[in-house]
Amino acid sequence: MDQVFVIVNRLSESFLLNCRLFALTLLFSLPLGLLISFGSMSRFYPLRWLMRTLVWVVRGSPLMLQLMIIFYGPGLLSLSYTWPAGDTGRFVAATVAFVINYACYFSEIFRGGIESIPRGQYEAGLVLGMTKSQIFFKVTLLQVIKRILPPVGNEVITLVKDTSLARIIANKEIIMMAGEYSSKGLIWPLFATGIYFLVFVGVLTIMLDWLEKKLGYFRT
């Protein structure tokens, strides 16, 4: 019984790393994704090309590979900057990789959402003497959010589970921890990790549904 308690404790601790990675990735990748989406819609051709290439490269290669390149890259290329030593460095590198990766996915969702708003909305704003930024924030944004909520929700749920990939650069996340027990012949901790993810995703799903209902008062 004691052993169960210890294991659950350690699993919970390691799941905290998944949670932190999840939260930080969302915090930074959502705004960064918005910037990238603006870039990829820019009328300035080089910027648009650059952003679309970035999105292609990032979406076109495995996140696992990106994690390794971002973590080992600076050292292997003998750049002047390398990640801080120890767990901090591993975690920061993982966060950077996740943020870039998810920002690119989000940027495409945002771009699709923004482009799906009828031009008439923008023109109605112009004719009423609004500035471009007033039109974006007061007219377009909420309609975009309503439209992209389902695909963003999908990405967010995928992110929860993707956080486990951080183990590839030796972040002690929950599956890695459970794996250590299973190599000692103990299988239930692996199943237990599944419950952590299920509960987390369950709570997220409830929150996303709530948001969707909140925005149900109007139709686009």
Added chain:
Amino acid sequence: MAVLEVKNMGKSYGTLEVLQKIDFSLEKGESLAIIGSSGSGKTTLLRCLNFLEKPDKGSIMVNNEVIFDALDPTTQRESEVRKKRLHFGLVFQNFNLFPQYTVLKNVTLAAELLAKERSDYKQGKKAIMNEIEDRAKRLLAQVGLSDKLDNYPHMISGGQQQRVAIARALALEPDILCFDEPTSALDPELTGEVLKVIRNLADENTTMIIVTHEMDFARDVADRVIFMDEGVIVEQGSPQEVFDNPREERTKQFLYRYKKDKDHSL
């Protein structure tokens, strides 16, 4: 005195000349109907007036001030376009109400944003906002929607949405209110209520330009009529002149075709 004078306006998309040598003027309080077949450039003309498109040629004068001249770049500064747009209001064919705002908020939003630029906004915030809301309520009463203030656009009919759009345009007190086929996205039984609102505006001497396919309405309401075809103004005059005694062959043909279609549908 002419509120609006358009001189020699031209607009091309690539090699397609959509507007050519557009010349007309509008007196204060006058309502002008623009008729013409599909693709003749009516929408483009309204879009040019509202600075949604930039004409390649010609000039636009409002209250004797040149607000656009294709030959004079100083009249085309991006920074001034926004203010100049406010001379005009535009009611779109498909309303373009803001779906996330109530009927009342649709009408007040732009005025509220503009008020924030006023120098006395900070001191008089409350009074200014109340005034804007009162005016919006008056306008919505005028278009018969006092009982819909708190509804969202998807809850009301197309005809009601278009009436909100009219109130929204009026809220900024434009010198000239433009309508682009305000009833053609509506079911036939809903056009009447919108046309009635526009008729009332005409009776109150609102200066208006109405692009429409409703010939009877144009004849009834307009002080003057312009017939356009293939980007040019073929004929303009009083409704009697244009509808009853058209001089140009193209006008005759257009009206004949229209009359025949109408007889068919009866």
